[in-house]
């Protein structure tokens with residue numbers, strides 16, 4: 001018995017020694033983003049210029065080339081009113097949704113109250129009792145599809161097409177997630193930290209670009225603020241991709257030589273919560289088209 005104990009003690013102390021060390025991390029200074037429930041309109045400071053689309057004046061930014069400052073991102077040039085790939089994705093999403101919702105089980109599973117879909121997109125990411133964690137709309141689509149035996153992998157064209165269709169039903173609705181308490185607040189805080197954590201071969205954090213280098217050019221692109229993005233996703237990109245927000249995170253990770261994560265992974269969902277809270281108050285506007 002005594003030997004058994006000493007073997008056990010040896011094994012546990014070895015296990016303690018073998019504990020991986022928490023890697024050293026560098027952070028950008030943490031910016032104070034207050035989790036606003038009713039909108040970040042004061043924070044982004046540009047709402048006054050774009051709240052009335054009819055009166056939108058790009059020159060408000062001081063220079064037409066700098067109209068991205070208005071954070072009216074879904075109108076960033078080249079905005080194309082005409083048919084683009086996003087419209088085809090929308091049709092596909094509608095068709096798939098109607099098949100899946102033939103018995104109204106899909107909408108209920110996604111969390112639509114009394115089958116009403118208008119407010120669904122504006123309230124995601126949200127806590128899901130069945131998954132026991134905070135999930136984005138695309139994760140919910142994958143999960144609810146699986147319950148009917150359909151494979152709708154998060155990040156796939158069909159998954160994003162359904163997400164786009166559901167977002168389109170809420171066009172004009174302001175994004176409104178409540179990150180003031182509970183699991184969403186925790187996710188927001190984790191997302192805020194991730195946003196400022198330096199990673200990858202270039203040792204960049206999201207905020208290295210999206211807070212500290214906004215307005216600067218990076219190859220053909222002008223780096224924009226983190227406000228308002230979530231309201232026009234999934235986005236159609238002219239490189240023929242329907243891109244979900246998580247795929248955009250993966251693209252920014254790849255651009256900075258950082259190992260991308262899977263769509264639906266917890267860190268990406270946390271980042272989504274963070275960026276969606278910074279989009280609170282912005283009207284949903286899809287299908288949007290973006291340059292590569």
Ligand code: HEC
Nearest residue numbers: 073204205206209218221222223224229248249252256271
């Ligand atoms: C090397 C600079 C750089 C880093 C680091 C970076 N991005 Fe980006 N990101 C860009 C550029 C450039 C674009 C395209 C122009 C734009 O919309 O800002 C972009 C676009 C985006 C967009 C889409 C904006 C839109 O309106 O369509 C999101 C969302 C985004 N980045 C999130 C992130 C997140 C989250 C991280 C950290 C994981 C990150 N980015 C890291 C440079 C960067």
